[in-house]
Amino acid sequence: MTCIVLHFSHENAANYPVAGIPAAARAVHQVALAANEGQQVDRCVVAVPGGWAPSQWCRAELARLAPHLDVHLADGGGIRTAAGMLHISGEELIPARTIAGLPLQPSPPPTVTTDAAPSLEGMLRDLRLKGDAIIAATAKPGDGIVSRHFNRPISRLISRTLLRFPGVRPSHATMAAAILGIAMAACLFAGGKQGLVIGAVLFQLASIVDGVDGEMARATYRSSHRGAMLDSMTDAATNLSFFAGVSFNLWSRGQHLPAAAGATGLVLLSVGLLLIGRQARRTQGPFTFDAVKEHFAANPSRLKQWLTWLTMRDFYAAAAAIAVIGGFASQMLVLFAAAVAVWLAVSMTVLARPAGSSNAARLLSGTSADASGSSGPPPPPSRS
Numbered sequence: 001m002t003c004i005v006l007h008f009s010h011e012n013a014a015n016y017p018v019a020g021i022p023a024a025a026r027a028v029h030q031v032a033l034a035a036n037e038g039q040q041v042d043r044c045v046v047a048v049p050g051g052w053a054p055s056q057w058c059r060a061e062l063a064r065l066a067p068h069l070d071v072h073l074a075d076g077g078g079i080r081t082a083a084g085m086l087h088i089s090g091e092e093l094i095p096a097r098t099i100a101g102l103p104l105q106p107s108p109p110p111t112v113t114t115d116a117a118p119s120l121e122g123m124l125r126d127l128r129l130k131g132d133a134i135i136a137a138t139a140k141p142g143d144g145i146v147s148r149h150f151n152r153p154i155s156r157l158i159s160r161t162l163l164r165f166p167g168v169r170p171s172h173a174t175m176a177a178a179i180l181g182i183a184m185a186a187c188l189f190a191g192g193k194q195g196l197v198i199g200a201v202l203f204q205l206a207s208i209v210d211g212v213d214g215e216m217a218r219a220t221y222r223s224s225h226r227g228a229m230l231d232s233m234t235d236a237a238t239n240l241s242f243f244a245g246v247s248f249n250l251w252s253r254g255q256h257l258p259a260a261a262g263a264t265g266l267v268l269l270s271v272g273l274l275l276i277g278r279q280a281r282r283t284q285g286p287f288t289f290d291a292v293k294e295h296f297a298a299n300p301s302r303l304k305q306w307l308t309w310l311t312m313r314d315f316y317a318a319a320a321a322i323a324v325i326g327g328f329a330s331q332m333l334v335l336f337a338a339a340v341a342v343w344l345a346v347s348m349t350v351l352a353r354p355a356g357s358s359n360a361a362r363l364l365s366g367t368s369a370d371a372s373g374s375s376g377p378p379p380p381p382s383r384s
Contacts, residue, residue: 003043004031004099006090007076011052013091013123019131019219020163024054025061026093029221032066033096044069046090047076057166065221091123093130135159138218147211147314155211163216170222173213174231180206181238188245196249200324203242207317210235229280235313236273240266242320243336246329258330265337272344279351311343 006027008014014024021029024046035041044066046052052073054062062071081087086102088094135156143152162168180202188199213231217223247262309315316339323332 002041003045003085004034004041005045005047005074005079005085005087006031007087008046008048008052008090009123010120011048012120013127014046014048014052015055015058016124016127017057017131017164017166018093018127019134019160020168020216021061021065021220022055022058023093023127024090025058025065027090028062028069028071029065030094030096030099032069034099035069037096037100042070043072045072045074045079047074047079049076051075060166091127093127131163132160135163135215135219138215140214144309144312144314146318147312150318151208151211151314154208155215158209158212159215159219162212163219168216170213170217170220170227171230173209173216174227174234177206177209177213177238178234180209181234181241184238185241185245188242188249192249193253196246196329197325199242199245199249200321203238204317204321206238207314210313239313240269240273242317243269243333246320246324247333250329250333255330258333261337262333265333265340268337268340268344272340272347275351276347311339 006024008024014022016023018026028044028046031041031044046054054073079087088099088102138156138159139148139152158173162173184199184202184206187195187202189195191198210231213227214223217227243262243266247259247266250262251259316336320332320336323329
């Protein structure tokens with residue numbers, strides 16, 4: 001068995017929050033993952049010159065992220081090389097797969113000459129940059145064009161700010177998106193022409209904030225089926241409220257035809273969401289309404305890629321906000337009804353497929369085999 005020693009140059013570096021997790025806890029988590037991948041690790045030591053006192057936040061994260069690993073705290077200056085002891089620089093935040101591939105043989109503690117020793121300020125700056133990279137990597141490969149180039153840069157800035165504070169959870173961001181949705185609905189239903197514009201702006205803002213909970217969850221290893229379902233349900237409620245609010249707003253101001261088109265689109269959207277919800281319950285998977293995206297991904301083409309982007313929330317939220325602000329709310333509702341009709345047709349086609357054909361059985365359940373073809377349990381789904 002091997003004891004891995006994580007050396008930090010200063011206790012402030014060990015306690016420094018890196019994308020919502022103190023550096024020492026994040027480094028220990030990678031050791032725990034390496035042990036799960038086959039590395040014969042039975043003990044981990046976090047060593048700081050002169051000893052150190054982990055913050056309460058760091059202790060809590062150590063217990064959460066490495067519950068089965070024997071973790072000790074030590075004075076880095078008093079540790080000597082021994083058989084079965086592997087020394088690693090903690091500030092490097094070496095990933096689990098790299099640790100799992102290291103040779104199981106004694107190694108000397110990392111040594112840094114006085115002239116080459118980085119300053120504490122420099123170490124914290126490097127850890128901050130590592131945290132920024134971790135948050136940047138939380139973007140989803142399937143992000144739409146608006147999300148990729150506009151929403152994500154803003155949501156990542158919000159995530160970086162929130163993750164500096166202990167106690168902030170992804171669910172808090174989900175609640176913030178829900179509050180924005182409620183404020184949006186209030187403006188649309190009771191605000192007249194001015195409320196229509198404010199509601200459209202809040203709809204786009206809710207779309208941006210919607211990405212924060214997923215980024216925080218992935219950065220801090222808090223992704224869960226329950227969180228993903230709550231996020232999707234909040235999205236669905238906000239979407240329905242927006243188009244219902246716009247339809248009611250126009251109807252109350254005498255524009256009955258576009259309001260009727262919006263109501264038709266709402267009925268079709270509700271039917272689709274009901275069918276998807278039933279499928280999610282049958283498969284015991286998370287609630288999601290990415291049927292068009294998943295269906296087109298099976299046989300990709302440039303046209304299907306653009307159709308996928310056009311049906312994604314990031315695009316239609318931004319387009320709807322621009323249309324309403326530009327005075328084209330009536331035309332927007334007509335296009336909405338047409339787009340929902342196409343989405344519902346594709347969704348029903350996918351749901352009607354036999355379980356054995358393509359990936360239809362897993363389409364809306366959030367489950368899939370990994371790249372190696374493993375049929376083991378899937379990881380928790382990612383939020384937006």
